[in-house]
Amino acid sequence: MKTLMMIPKLLFLCSLLSLTACVEDEEALKDALGLNDDKLELTVSPKKSDISVATNLNAIFLSFNDSVEIENITSKQIILSNPPVKFHLDQSQLEDSNILYLILDEKLQPTTKYTFFINNIRNLSTDELKSFAWEFTTLDSIDVTAPLLVSTLPLDSAIDVSNALTSIELTFNENIKLASFNDVIITPDVTGVTSIEGNKLIFKPDTSFKPNENYRLVVNYVSDLSGNILASEISVNFLTIGDSVLPTIPTLTLSSGDNSTSPSFSWNAATDASGIAYYKLKRGQHDVNNIVDYKTLSNTTLSFTDAGLETDHPYFYQLEIGDNAGNIVKSNIVTLTTPPAIVTETPVEPTPNPIVVTDPAPAPVAKSLTLTWSSPTRNSDDSCLTDLQGYSINFKDANSGYALLKTVALDSLSLNCTIDTTNSDTTCGGAKICSYQTQEFAAGTWFFKVQAVNTKGTASLDSNEASSIIN
Numbered sequence: 001m002k003t004l005m006m007i008p009k010l011l012f013l014c015s016l017l018s019l020t021a022c023v024e025d026e027e028a029l030k031d032a033l034g035l036n037d038d039k040l041e042l043t044v045s046p047k048k049s050d051i052s053v054a055t056n057l058n059a060i061f062l063s064f065n066d067s068v069e070i071e072n073i074t075s076k077q078i079i080l081s082n083p084p085v086k087f088h089l090d091q092s093q094l095e096d097s098n099i100l101y102l103i104l105d106e107k108l109q110p111t112t113k114y115t116f117f118i119n120n121i122r123n124l125s126t127d128e129l130k131s132f133a134w135e136f137t138t139l140d141s142i143d144v145t146a147p148l149l150v151s152t153l154p155l156d157s158a159i160d161v162s163n164a165l166t167s168i169e170l171t172f173n174e175n176i177k178l179a180s181f182n183d184v185i186i187t188p189d190v191t192g193v194t195s196i197e198g199n200k201l202i203f204k205p206d207t208s209f210k211p212n213e214n215y216r217l218v219v220n221y222v223s224d225l226s227g228n229i230l231a232s233e234i235s236v237n238f239l240t241i242g243d244s245v246l247p248t249i250p251t252l253t254l255s256s257g258d259n260s261t262s263p264s265f266s267w268n269a270a271t272d273a274s275g276i277a278y279y280k281l282k283r284g285q286h287d288v289n290n291i292v293d294y295k296t297l298s299n300t301t302l303s304f305t306d307a308g309l310e311t312d313h314p315y316f317y318q319l320e321i322g323d324n325a326g327n328i329v330k331s332n333i334v335t336l337t338t339p340p341a342i343v344t345e346t347p348v349e350p351t352p353n354p355i356v357v358t359d360p361a362p363a364p365v366a367k368s369l370t371l372t373w374s375s376p377t378r379n380s381d382d383s384c385l386t387d388l389q390g391y392s393i394n395f396k397d398a399n400s401g402y403a404l405l406k407t408v409a410l411d412s413l414s415l416n417c418t419i420d421t422t423n424s425d426t427t428c429g430g431a432k433i434c435s436y437q438t439q440e441f442a443a444g445t446w447f448f449k450v451q452a453v454n455t456k457g458t459a460s461l462d463s464n465e466a467s468s469i470i471n
Contacts, residue, residue, distance in 0.1 A: 048134035054226030060102040061179040067124040143226040164274035211242035243325030247272035272323040280320040350379035352452035352460035360468040377428040384428035
């Protein structure tokens with residue numbers, strides 16, 4: 001199999017004989033005819049296999065889809081044959097549009113099939129060489145007249161064009177084509193889409209034109225389907241004026257949540273010749289004269305739900321609408337008052353009922369006392385005390401405040417409890433008489449209070465104060 005570097009010789013041989021005589025190197029021929037599925041592609045005008053090319057064709061356009069050394073292409077790499085045609089290259093448009101022009105130096109013959117070859121084009125992305133070939137056939141009759149511009153929309157030099165203009169149209173006296181849409185330029189720069197529809201060239205901007213701006217649309221290399229090119233550029237100049245027509249004003253409605261901290265709003269769509277740019281929900285609190293910007297929404301949004309409002313407060317809502325020309329209108333004001341806060345009382349943890357302590361009696365140990373009390377059986381809410389854990393014993397002398405003497409658990413060996421046979425309340429298990437012997441105390445008067453403590457650590461109120469004298 002011959003390599004791609006051998007294609008120039010093969011193509012030259014084909015140009016002298018015929019393409020059907022080149023079957024000895026099928027793959028190279030496929031490359032030459034553009035049949036192999038490579039990344040690099042070439043767009044040409046006239047198109048491949050075009051059978052309606054005028055004999056007065058004066059230029060062939062070449063455009064590649066990938067990065068190539070297009071500025072290094074020379075006429076030695078290009079063959080136009082059967083019969084041969086003299087030409088020269090015009091590279092003046094390479095920098096701006098990546099288009100290479102072959103300017104024909106002699107007229108084509110009528111009803112003739114021409115074969116075009118371009119050899120050894122280097123793809124900068126893959127560093128591979130590729131060659132291309134295609135055919136076109138001339139017409140019998142000769143069309144030597146370039147297309148004529150019939151009208152423009154807007155009119156050239158118009159000074160009252162609305163900035164809501166949605167397209168620029170150029171109409172010719174016959175169907176047209178362009179070598180490249182890059183030949184359509186508008187200043188100041190406006191992005192958009194250019195299309196050809198029969199005898200019309202149409203430019204549609206992506207966004208609205210600015211008001212009070214001078215615009216200029218320039219088109220180069222317009223040709224008819226026979227390849228006749230207009231000798232000069234076409235331009236359309238116009239001045240836009242501001243759109244002073246206001247958008248329609250929608251009605252803002254409270255759709256739900258009029259007595260809620262999460263109200264929902266809806267509105268009908270506004271309309272405007274230049275198009276709606278946005279909706280903006282404005283909100284005020286307490287003062288209807290102080291409604292400020294709150295949420296900017298898209299031009300297709302027709303509802304909004306607010307959240308997190310303060311309770312028991314008035315709120316005011318209004319919708320602002322802006323069009324693409326900068327005009328702004330505002331809707332009606334919707335007023336609502338959020339409900340008051342719901343106050344829930346925190347349940348009070350029941351506490352054991354206070355206990356009754358009798359005055360301490362002398363203990364068997366010298367200078368010690370025995371405290372005695374009746375254990376509680378109910379809580380402060382009159383429920384049964386089922387989680388009693390122990391007792392806190394507090395003490396003081398005549399000159400100080402109370403301090404914790406001892407925390408005694410129910411199962412402590414130092415706590416002695418017996419059934420209280422004098423307590424008739426047996427519903428909650430019956431009361432007990434408990435006693436605790438203190439450690440040795442100094443001589444003097446001592447005071448005591450006892451608290452019952454449950455398993456949650458909740459203590460009852462202090463018991464009564466009991467006292468005793470130690471000599």
